[in-house]
Amino acid sequence: MVDKKRLVGVTRTSFELHSFHGDQWLLVKDGAELRQIEPAAALLVQRNEVDGIRLVRRTDYLDHDFSVTVTILKRLRTGVQEADPLQRANPGRDASWCEKPEDFLGDVQRQVMRGLLAKYLDERRLTPLEILNHELHAKALDQAGTTVQGALQRLASQQVRGTQQSAVGRMKELIALADGVLAGLLKQAKSGPIHPLKPGGFAALAGSLNGGPAEVTAALYRSVAAHLSAAKSWVEKLDLLFQLWEPDLTVREMRILDSIAAEILASPLALKELAGKERNRFELVTNAIDLHAGNLGKGEGEWPAGVRALSLLLAEGVLPRTMAELRTGLLRHLHARLPLRTGSGLRDEMRATAEVLEHLRLHAPALARDEEVLEALALRADRLIQPEAMAEMMATARSLAARIDLVLTLVEEVPGDPPKAKLAPYLRSLISPEDMIRECGNRAEAIRSLSDTARRIHASRLPGAAKRDMLEVLDMAVHDCIRTEILGNGSVNFTDRILMLLRLCSGLPDGRARQLAGDTLTQALRRPEFILNYLERFPGAGERRVAYQKLCDALVESGLVDRALVPKAA
Numbered sequence: 001m002v003d004k005k006r007l008v009g010v011t012r013t014s015f016e017l018h019s020f021h022g023d024q025w026l027l028v029k030d031g032a033e034l035r036q037i038e039p040a041a042a043l044l045v046q047r048n049e050v051d052g053i054r055l056v057r058r059t060d061y062l063d064h065d066f067s068v069t070v071t072i073l074k075r076l077r078t079g080v081q082e083a084d085p086l087q088r089a090n091p092g093r094d095a096s097w098c099e100k101p102e103d104f105l106g107d108v109q110r111q112v113m114r115g116l117l118a119k120y121l122d123e124r125r126l127t128p129l130e131i132l133n134h135e136l137h138a139k140a141l142d143q144a145g146t147t148v149q150g151a152l153q154r155l156a157s158q159q160v161r162g163t164q165q166s167a168v169g170r171m172k173e174l175i176a177l178a179d180g181v182l183a184g185l186l187k188q189a190k191s192g193p194i195h196p197l198k199p200g201g202f203a204a205l206a207g208s209l210n211g212g213p214a215e216v217t218a219a220l221y222r223s224v225a226a227h228l229s230a231a232k233s234w235v236e237k238l239d240l241l242f243q244l245w246e247p248d249l250t251v252r253e254m255r256i257l258d259s260i261a262a263e264i265l266a267s268p269l270a271l272k273e274l275a276g277k278e279r280n281r282f283e284l285v286t287n288a289i290d291l292h293a294g295n296l297g298k299g300e301g302e303w304p305a306g307v308r309a310l311s312l313l314l315a316e317g318v319l320p321r322t323m324a325e326l327r328t329g330l331l332r333h334l335h336a337r338l339p340l341r342t343g344s345g346l347r348d349e350m351r352a353t354a355e356v357l358e359h360l361r362l363h364a365p366a367l368a369r370d371e372e373v374l375e376a377l378a379l380r381a382d383r384l385i386q387p388e389a390m391a392e393m394m395a396t397a398r399s400l401a402a403r404i405d406l407v408l409t410l411v412e413e414v415p416g417d418p419p420k421a422k423l424a425p426y427l428r429s430l431i432s433p434e435d436m437i438r439e440c441g442n443r444a445e446a447i448r449s450l451s452d453t454a455r456r457i458h459a460s461r462l463p464g465a466a467k468r469d470m471l472e473v474l475d476m477a478v479h480d481c482i483r484t485e486i487l488g489n490g491s492v493n494f495t496d497r498i499l500m501l502l503r504l505c506s507g508l509p510d511g512r513a514r515q516l517a518g519d520t521l522t523q524a525l526r527r528p529e530f531i532l533n534y535l536e537r538f539p540g541a542g543e544r545r546v547a548y549q550k551l552c553d554a555l556v557e558s559g560l561v562d563r564a565l566v567p568k569a570a
Helices: 004-008 038-044 101-105 107-116 118-124 128-133 135-142 147-159 167-191 202-208 213-230 234-242 251-264 268-275 281-292 305-316 320-335 346-363 371-384 387-394 400-413 417-430 433-440 446-459 464-487 494-504 512-525 528-535 541-558
Strands: 011-021 024-031 052-061 066-076
Touching: 004 251, 011 038, 024 038, 038 052, 066 320, 066 371, 101 107, 101 128, 101 167, 107 118, 107 128, 107 147, 128 135, 128 167, 128 213, 128 251, 135 147, 135 167, 135 213, 147 167, 202 213, 202 251, 213 234, 213 251, 234 251, 234 268, 234 305, 251 320, 268 281, 281 305, 281 320, 281 346, 320 371, 346 371, 346 387, 346 400, 371 417, 387 400, 400 417, 400 433, 400 446, 417 464, 433 446, 433 464, 446 464, 446 494, 464 494, 464 512, 494 512, 494 528, 494 541, 512 528, 512 541, 528 541
Parallel strands: none
Antiparallel strands: 011 024, 011 052, 052 066
């Protein structure tokens, strides 16, 4: 049994207010409770110099020394777009800024390092933490041509934006800091050999080391980095890493495993290796969801022991950094403009987006409730709804009824309210009762088609005003058809008119047409001859009982009359 409280340690939740300026989010205010910063948000959103605001929930993992943020509310000024929806807020200057060599070990700094050196790291199956804690990896990087110089040059240009410092000056500072990191690692190497590690011996090694907390942690990272050096693939590295797992580990050792695992799984190549073969984006997304929930590897004999241990620990929720990294990777996939399924059209892409949401609900309920994940799915769906894509989809339908069905199906499947609102005008342009009746070919039989469309619109989450407008148009058309084609049809006897009304108008949403159908059926049930005339059509007693039962059931299912008025079947 995994002791989650002991391995995760102390957590704390707080809230932040961020403001958007140009292309950057800045931290404005934080508080232990949301109500402490909501008044400031209400004032800030009105200021002309602010392009947007967002309210963020931050969870601090104090013993793991990192935090996870989830945007719970975002408001951008009309016309303003974000280059990166996942951009962190800076506390005044670039969060990756370093003042001393030790700063390279910071979370943001390592994330930036991962991005700048992605090709080098993936080719060698290395993580930033391994380079920053093992002198052999650091020396190899230092000797890799202009790799470091190019990365630091890009970083310097990024960091001096909005400052008075030149990129050249910052470049020189960064080179000196990088040299300091290497010098520190070489000095550590001269102070003593690497402590060897083997599966099941991590806790024992941690307990045997002497020195301050920082020294012991550095020695443990160095030993783990050396232990992982033999791995030729990301899967092998994960296997070696989590063979070190044992129930006696403390939060300090758990933080080491978690930090390195998070950096491994930050690599798309690592996720592809775990998938086992080249897959489309949809499968990569669902695999990332499964891995976050700890589903990968369960009952799979081919997975090595370390990967199965990783899966178990993710399922138990004791790898917070790794889970945060997988969540970020999922969000990046969802925000990407590439299709989930190669070569698919709007209909298939929208269905794939809906399937991702359903997969989340079934396999990762916590992510399915995550505000940012839901927002990313809604934004993805919203981007798909473009005039050209809609026209191409409509062209595949040969009839007005088929086009209405296509758009209504999209409305039902699409996640989030904004894309539903975007679909409303397309649907409204198709709601032409006379065209629908003409296509049906029979005004009386068209009542069912009109009613079914009205029922689906009523059940949808379309915007209120658009929904009311379409329902009123359909309601008026159905009302006129009932009045003229059923009730006013003198060539059909009273009993058949009532039966036709019951057959065609079942399930009508509230409105004048439903009221007319309900009042007419109620009056018929209060006239004994209706039931008698209906049953006279059946010669035998058994047939009459069956017909009577079916009539009673149809009246109840229609929802058009009070159940108390429906006769009790014998």
